[in-house]
Amino acid sequence: MTFRAQGMRAWLVQRLSAVYLAVFLIAVVIWYFSTGEYSYDQWRHLVGHPLVNVALALCFIALLVHAWVGMRDVLVDYVPAMGLRFFILIGIAATLVAMGVWTALLLMSVFSP
Amino acid sequence: MRFRIYRYQPEVDNKPRMQEYVLEEIQPGMMLRDALLKLREQDETLVFRHSCGEGVCGSDAMNINGQNGLACLTPLSNLKEPVEVRPLPGIPVVRDLVVDMSQFFYHYRAVKPYLKVHDPEPEVEFLQSPQQREKLDGLYECILCGCCTTACPSFWWNPDKFRGPAALLQAYRFLADSRDQATTERLEDLEGPYRMFRCHTIMNCVNVCPKGLNPTAAINNIKKLMVKDMI
Numbered sequence: 001m002t003f004r005a006q007g008m009r010a011w012l013v014q015r016l017s018a019v020y021l022a023v024f025l026i027a028v029v030i031w032y033f034s035t036g037e038y039s040y041d042q043w044r045h046l047v048g049h050p051l052v053n054v055a056l057a058l059c060f061i062a063l064l065v066h067a068w069v070g071m072r073d074v075l076v077d078y079v080p081a082m083g084l085r086f087f088i089l090i091g092i093a094a095t096l097v098a099m100g101v102w103t104a105l106l107l108m109s110v111f112s113p
Numbered sequence: 114m115r116f117r118i119y120r121y122q123p124e125v126d127n128k129p130r131m132q133e134y135v136l137e138e139i140q141p142g143m144m145l146r147d148a149l150l151k152l153r154e155q156d157e158t159l160v161f162r163h164s165c166g167e168g169v170c171g172s173d174a175m176n177i178n179g180q181n182g183l184a185c186l187t188p189l190s191n192l193k194e195p196v197e198v199r200p201l202p203g204i205p206v207v208r209d210l211v212v213d214m215s216q217f218f219y220h221y222r223a224v225k226p227y228l229k230v231h232d233p234e235p236e237v238e239f240l241q242s243p244q245q246r247e248k249l250d251g252l253y254e255c256i257l258c259g260c261c262t263t264a265c266p267s268f269w270w271n272p273d274k275f276r277g278p279a280a281l282l283q284a285y286r287f288l289a290d291s292r293d294q295a296t297t298e299r300l301e302d303l304e305g306p307y308r309m310f311r312c313h314t315i316m317n318c319v320n321v322c323p324k325g326l327n328p329t330a331a332i333n334n335i336k337k338l339m340v341k342d343m344i
Contacts (some may be wrong), residue, residue, distance in 0.1 A: 007308070007309065008210065008310070011310055076271075077266075077270045077311070078270065080271075
């Protein structure tokens with residue numbers, strides 16, 4: 001079987017992103033409650049660490065991809081009219097891409113002085 | 114005992130209606146099918162399918178108090194009054210409780226529910242070890258009554274494209290069979306966003322199966338086979 005296969009790829013991507021989100025969010029919650037209060041500068045310093053920055057970026061990529069597959073699934077189920085489905089999909093894609101770009105800008109902003 | 118039964122004759126009626134019936138002589142151990150047969154003595158125009166009366170033929174699948182099941186396996190003592198009996202949901206009604214199963218069997222045929230062998234056939238029988246045979250347990254018992262597929266919301270939304278739990282259970286029944294040699298072919302046929310991947314593990318199918326089978330597990334096993342095949 002080839003990897004371009006649509007149903008399988010979407011399903012696998014959704015499962016893998018879910019696993020990453022679950023592990024990452026549990027780790028974040030444990031870390032949050034096991035440390036003291038953070039000032040703004042400390043937060044900035046933490047997010048500026050390359051590992052934390054990449055892990056956060058992966059978290060948001062997983063979240064956006066997971067949302068895309070989920071929303072696409074809902075539309076395939078409930079919006080049978082192809083034209084309308086396509087129109088809504090474009091809207092969702094644009095929103096998710098905008099969120100992704102905004103997140104990328106935020107994550108990169110910690111590296112500028 | 115009081116009953117409310119769905120009545121509809123598309124050639125004559127504008128829209129379906131629910132008709133009230135009362136059955137006085139309820140015997141202990143009576144099943145819904147027995148009650149329907151008695152009610153048909155009262156009203157000969159009531160139409161429903163039935164045959165073996167013991168959950169083998171799968172003819173008398175219907176929606177009983179909101180849940181799909183076989184009338185012949187549903188004891189009256191378990192039912193709340195008035196007992197609401199409707200045809201299986203999501204497929205066209207031919208008359209009263211009789212539904213058109215064409216779509217259901219279209220999907221069943223589409224999964225090619227028979228052994229496919231590419232090697233020359235053996236001169237005697239196909240041999241199978243007890244362990245290999247065991248893998249078919251929980252799969253071959255399906256009687257194709259349609260309770261699961263017509264209870265599945267994914268089938269309601271995409272009845273023409275989603276194979277449905279019954280057909281997918283049969284697809285896995287042949288994927289799991291040691292004698293079948295069409296694994297890749299079968300898996301490729303189930304690819305794409307509709308045929309199998311409309312399943313969102315809602316598990317209504319498992320809930321209603323009168324034979325206690327688990328189509329959701331079968332679908333998950335097909336997905337595992339696909340991942341294996343891909344790697």
